[in-house]
Amino acid sequence: MPHPQHPIELLRFNTCGSVDDGKSTLIGRLLYDSKNLMEDQIEALERSADITGGGQINLANLTDGLRAEREQGITIDVAYRYFATPKRKFIVADTPGHVQYTRNMVTGASTANLSIVLVDARQGVIEQTRRHTYIAALLGIPHLVIAVNKMDLVDWKEERFQEIRDEIEDFLPKLGAFRDVKFIPLSALNGDNVVDLSPSCKWYGGPTLLDHLETVHIASDRNLNTFRFPVQWVNRPNDPTNRQLHDFRGLSGQIASGIVRKGQEVIGLPAGIKTRIKEIWTYDGQQDEAFCPQSVTLCLEHDIDISRGDMLVGVENLPGRSSELSAQVCWMHQRPLQPGKKYLLKHATQTVQAIVTKLDSRINMTTLEPEPDPAALAINDIGGIRVKTARPLIFDGYTTNHLTGAFILIEPGTNATVAAGMLTAPTEAVRPEYSDFAI
DSSP: OOOTTSOOOEEEEEEEESTTSSHHHHHHHHHHHTTOSOHHHHHHHHHSSOBOGGGOBOGGGGTOOSHHHHHHTOOOSOEEEEEEOSSOEEEEEEOOOSGGGHHHHHHHHTTOSEEEEEEETTTOSOHHHHHHHHHHHHTTOOEEEEEEEOGGGGTTOHHHHHHHHHHHHHHHHHHOOOSEEEEEEOBTTTTBTTTBOOTTOTTOOSOOHHHHHHHSOOTTOSOOSSOEEEOOEEEOOOOTTOGGGTTOOEEEEEOOBSEEETTOEEEEETTTEEEEEEEEEETTEEESEEETTOEEEEEESSOOOOOTTOEEEESSSOOEEEEEEEEEEEEOSSSOBOTTOEEEEEETTEEEEEEEEEEEEEEETTTTEEEESOSOBOTTOEEEEEEEEEEEEEEOOTTTOTTTTEEEEEOTTTOOEEEEEEEOOOOGGGOOOOGGGOO
8 A cells, every 4th residue: 555645646548549449358358357336336347238249248338328439339539547555546537439529539539648559469559559659659648558459359469469560660759659569368348457467368478557647656757847837817805805815926727737835936928027935825725835735825025017828937948939930730621721720839838829821741641651731631631830920939848848849729700620730849948047037
């Protein structure tokens, strides 16, 4: 058991892969075999008409809740489930496998620490395997599990498992983003190597899937080196009956990265004014320090002009400041993306007008190579674009900071989210020196 003074770690992970690879069944098996289902949930499954041949309950229906999903036997929407073991807490996102629901996979995987890509042992590596692995790398997910499912249907042949492993390891260097990759042979339907080791797989000497989820190292996944604090709200209680709060002015929001301490020197951007942290308020009262991803209210020594959409940063490793941006996007709308159209760009705690000025590339999902200068990006396409914003953004590269390096594009007329974007790291030319503005 973990030490009572240390909270149990939370691991967020998602499952992805092609249609019928067994994603929903795998999550159902994890919940069922790890004893994370209530009796009424099991009884409801047993009473329902969703009974498979052989008297087995359909574990996929624990996450496939829509009627259309059950009728077709596919996953359409992202389903989230929470479960826990004595070693760790988990939030799992079950994401769709169809090509037309790639945008749902991007949504479900955007907050994950770990991604499980399922491969049908009979089908082997297909385009969706490459697509989802590429997206996991693009989203900066540090940990990858390749779950080779339905091994029972290929008689648990080690040669077949190794063939799939070799093919995936052949294109993984092109992605170059994962800290660790684990290959696990399993049968989600029968529970082999999911929670318990399979007696049919003597040649496999690794952990079960749950063992790996419980032990994979995630403590260093967060960026604790560069302090970033997008201001969400200026906290002014203005309560005339409470004299203690009469002059209170704090900046509320979520720490995007780094650590903040009382007395620490920070810079308010875009004004570029230096000041120090006077007080740090949390749900538990005043603290001497706080770290990402805590939500806090910071009080400053100087009453500088700063508001929603601005950012407090540390004095070292400054972010970029520019209205000319380069990014990778996943296009999510039925109408193709073409240069010249205006959008709203939501970044951190601000929204600005923007225009896509150029399409640099489109990723070929067969070769994982960029195709230069495409005419448009169709729905679910991934490519490189250039964007010009109405006012400069304070930003980092997505690989350095997921919160200050990510954005979405919104269509003004419909308010529809049309793209999810990952910003390219700023060059030194757009990292101005702010020290001249010190108080």
